[in-house]
Amino acid sequence: MRATLIHGPRDIRLEEVPDPTIQRPTDAVVRVVASCVCGSDLWPYRGVRPTERPRRIGHEFVGVVEEVGADVRTLRPGQFVVAPFTVSDGTCVHCRNGFPTSCEHGSGWGGDDAEGVFTDAGQGEYVRVPLADGTLVAMREHPDADLLPGVLSLTDVMGTGHHAAVSAGVRPGSTVAVVGDGAVGLCAVIAAHRLGAERVIALSRHASRQALARECGATDVVEERGDEGAAAVRDLLGGVGADHVLECVGTKESMQQALDTARPGGQVGFVGVPAGGPELPVRQLFATNVGVRGGMAPVRAYIEELADEVWSGAIRPGKVFDLVLGLDDVAEAYAAMDERRAIKSMLLP
Amino acid sequence: MRATLIHGPRDIRLEEVPDPTIQRPTDAVVRVVASCVCGSDLWPYRGVRPTERPRRIGHEFVGVVEEVGADVRTLRPGQFVVAPFTVSDGTCVHCRNGFPTSCEHGSGWGGDDAEGVFTDAGQGEYVRVPLADGTLVAMREHPDADLLPGVLSLTDVMGTGHHAAVSAGVRPGSTVAVVGDGAVGLCAVIAAHRLGAERVIALSRHASRQALARECGATDVVEERGDEGAAAVRDLLGGVGADHVLECVGTKESMQQALDTARPGGQVGFVGVPAGGPELPVRQLFATNVGVRGGMAPVRAYIEELADEVWSGAIRPGKVFDLVLGLDDVAEAYAAMDERRAIKSMLLP
Numbered sequence: 001m002r003a004t005l006i007h008g009p010r011d012i013r014l015e016e017v018p019d020p021t022i023q024r025p026t027d028a029v030v031r032v033v034a035s036c037v038c039g040s041d042l043w044p045y046r047g048v049r050p051t052e053r054p055r056r057i058g059h060e061f062v063g064v065v066e067e068v069g070a071d072v073r074t075l076r077p078g079q080f081v082v083a084p085f086t087v088s089d090g091t092c093v094h095c096r097n098g099f100p101t102s103c104e105h106g107s108g109w110g111g112d113d114a115e116g117v118f119t120d121a122g123q124g125e126y127v128r129v130p131l132a133d134g135t136l137v138a139m140r141e142h143p144d145a146d147l148l149p150g151v152l153s154l155t156d157v158m159g160t161g162h163h164a165a166v167s168a169g170v171r172p173g174s175t176v177a178v179v180g181d182g183a184v185g186l187c188a189v190i191a192a193h194r195l196g197a198e199r200v201i202a203l204s205r206h207a208s209r210q211a212l213a214r215e216c217g218a219t220d221v222v223e224e225r226g227d228e229g230a231a232a233v234r235d236l237l238g239g240v241g242a243d244h245v246l247e248c249v250g251t252k253e254s255m256q257q258a259l260d261t262a263r264p265g266g267q268v269g270f271v272g273v274p275a276g277g278p279e280l281p282v283r284q285l286f287a288t289n290v291g292v293r294g295g296m297a298p299v300r301a302y303i304e305e306l307a308d309e310v311w312s313g314a315i316r317p318g319k320v321f322d323l324v325l326g327l328d329d330v331a332e333a334y335a336a337m338d339e340r341r342a343i344k345s346m347l348l349p
Numbered sequence: 350m351r352a353t354l355i356h357g358p359r360d361i362r363l364e365e366v367p368d369p370t371i372q373r374p375t376d377a378v379v380r381v382v383a384s385c386v387c388g389s390d391l392w393p394y395r396g397v398r399p400t401e402r403p404r405r406i407g408h409e410f411v412g413v414v415e416e417v418g419a420d421v422r423t424l425r426p427g428q429f430v431v432a433p434f435t436v437s438d439g440t441c442v443h444c445r446n447g448f449p450t451s452c453e454h455g456s457g458w459g460g461d462d463a464e465g466v467f468t469d470a471g472q473g474e475y476v477r478v479p480l481a482d483g484t485l486v487a488m489r490e491h492p493d494a495d496l497l498p499g500v501l502s503l504t505d506v507m508g509t510g511h512h513a514a515v516s517a518g519v520r521p522g523s524t525v526a527v528v529g530d531g532a533v534g535l536c537a538v539i540a541a542h543r544l545g546a547e548r549v550i551a552l553s554r555h556a557s558r559q560a561l562a563r564e565c566g567a568t569d570v571v572e573e574r575g576d577e578g579a580a581a582v583r584d585l586l587g588g589v590g591a592d593h594v595l596e597c598v599g600t601k602e603s604m605q606q607a608l609d610t611a612r613p614g615g616q617v618g619f620v621g622v623p624a625g626g627p628e629l630p631v632r633q634l635f636a637t638n639v640g641v642r643g644g645m646a647p648v649r650a651y652i653e654e655l656a657d658e659v660w661s662g663a664i665r666p667g668k669v670f671d672l673v674l675g676l677d678d679v680a681e682a683y684a685a686m687d688e689r690r691a692i693k694s695m696l697l698p
Contacts, residue, residue: 093587093588093589094589094612094613094614097612097613097614098614099613099614099638101613101638102613102614102637102638167638167640238442239442240442240443255631263443263446264443264446264448264450264451265443265446265447265448265451265647267642270631270634270635273635274631274632274635279628279629279630279631280628280629280631280634280641281628282604282619282623282628282629283623285619285629285641285643285644286619286622286623286643286644286645287644287645288451288644289448289450289451289516289642289643289644289645289647290644291516291640291641291642291643292629292634292640292641292642293616293638293640293641293642294634294635294638294640295634295635295636295637295638295639296635296636296638298614298638
């Protein structure tokens with residue numbers, strides 16, 4: 001089959017690799033129907049994180065179950081499934097606590113699983129899925145072309161935006177600011193709106209993304225950044241910072257923006273993968289009582305709830321995909337996101 | 350009158366200072382019945398924070414209203430009042446949000462108030478209290494000698510321990526670890542027990558404090574620190590970290606201990622005044638989904654609720670005072686805490 005490998009900075013190649021097969025009785029093999037490029041894939045692409053040797057890449061995919069192992073009980077060939085960006089057993093204490101990202105038998109895509117068996121990554125034609133019962137979520141039916149992007153967003157960005165909102169404690173009637181206007185930031189806007197926030201302020205400088213943020217539920221847009229951005233949010237909220245701030249970037253600057261934009265006693269929900277090792281200023285947190293909560297989103301725990309609303313059309317996170325390419329063009333899918341020509345690229349094998 | 354000044358490291362003096370008087374119509378003058386030394390007073394005492402010029406010190410006191418300004422409406426001379434460790438108006442948006450520590454007209458003891466008028470500190474005989482209606486809480490009657498320490502604890506340590514538990518989200522049935530066996534840590538044990546935690550694990554190496562922690566509601570004691578301490582907590586909890594960890598010290602090591610002791614998706618409530626500028630490791634927070642929330646405790650917002658239980662005897666935070674001295678011996682009150690001969694010193698003028 002064909003699958004994507006990263007060889008180094010800005011070196012993405014589609015190559016022939018072995019077809020996956022069932023290796024363990026709890027495995028499934030899934031034929032990928034759609035996959036995509038994540039903002040976090042850009043860190044190795046840009047060389048911010050080193051790539052020591054060529055490796056498979058991609059952790060967001062949906063597809064059709066081709067084959068299941070003897071111990072798989074909840075899935076059958078032919079079902080359309082969503083794969084979250086981590087493998088989890090669904091039964092350990094951390095999964096039961098709602099944090100499958102800390103599963104005792106968890107692993108990621110494109111590396112060895114908990115038993116040391118190689119697992120394919122998402123940007124390819126087929127994937128061996130370990131712990132299939134715990135990891136995969138079957139959809140009610142095969143989504144049509146219109147619905148496919150929204151269903152694909154459940155693998156990561158929609159659940160991640162939702163995690164930012166949940167971690168920040170967004171409630172009906174509260175005020176929210178969203179730092180970051182990428183795919184996750186836009187999904188965070190959708191999530192905050194969905195959870196009943198009265199005001200959702202998107203911090204964005206790009207006209208097209210501002211428009212998309214408003215489509216997603218933003219009530220206001222702030223173009224300023226830094227102290228001016230925080231002041232502009234306060235101006236919109238009667239002189240007080242936001243109850244909840246959703247940090248969807250992962251840089252030191254964006255985290256500082258989030259902390260500065262929250263009101264005393266407010267809460268930052270953060271899901272931006274920390275890049276460059278920013279640390280949190282504990283004295284500021286102490287003085288302001290602003291809380292910080294978030295991290296790698298336990299999207300597996302959110303898929304069912306969010307899928308219902310994607311299928312019903314109540315939320316439309318598929319609009320974050322503004323570029324659709326064939327797998328042959330995977331290098332361009334990365335380049336377009338890197339150069340901010342695309343918010344998020346979808347790949348069709 | 351007599352009041353305490355700090356002149357520099359280990360240089361605490363009781364001196365003659367001017368008697369306070371009503372300066373603003375919203376002021377009250379309170380005769381101090383009891384005050385105490387805070388763990389955070391030890392930072393300047395030890396020279397960890399510089400003392401640039403001699404200054405009044407002490408931010409925990411209870412007493413009797415002597416006189417009120419013309420605009421004071423809820424207090425009258427003769428009432429017994431509790432003063433929280435910050436001044437607040439009780440009416441601004443931050444006070445209404447439950448964070449009087451961020452009051453728009455707030456200030457502290459022993460410095461200038463929001464209008465630039467000097468405010469006495471707590472370790473003295475009398476105090477001018479700005480914004481008296483917002484700041485002070487009248488008790489139902491004058492406490493007797495047995496109840497006085499518990500009422501005094503409402504000025505800071507009991508509310509601070511409670512804030513750690515609230516910030517960590519302690520709920521009925523949850524598991525809690527408390528880092529720090531000082532007065533705040535012991536009050537955090539009381540608070541966690543009061544909020545219904547099923548397990549309350551005190552991290553303590555001192556036999557007398559371990560015994561006190563158990564009296565306060567600790568179900569278990571762990572003597573180990575660092576990785577061994579976190580492992581010991583997990584051993585007590587079936588291999589999983591604590592749902593909630595209350596950080597009551599304020600050093601880099603204690604915060605790291607707290608983060609390492611929480612389970613994935615758990616929450617640290619921190620109230621230790623950050624000493625030495627530790628920053629929070631955002632990558633660890635991201636990987637574990639452990640949240641961090643807390644800071645300067647908004648004790649004013651908690652006094653009524655906690656006072657009811659102090660008066661009823663449901664909680665007995667007064668037991669953290671294990672040394673009672675006259676104001677003449679204030680230097681010894683500091684030395685005893687500094688040398689860990691006392692958990693917390695109470696001062697009677």
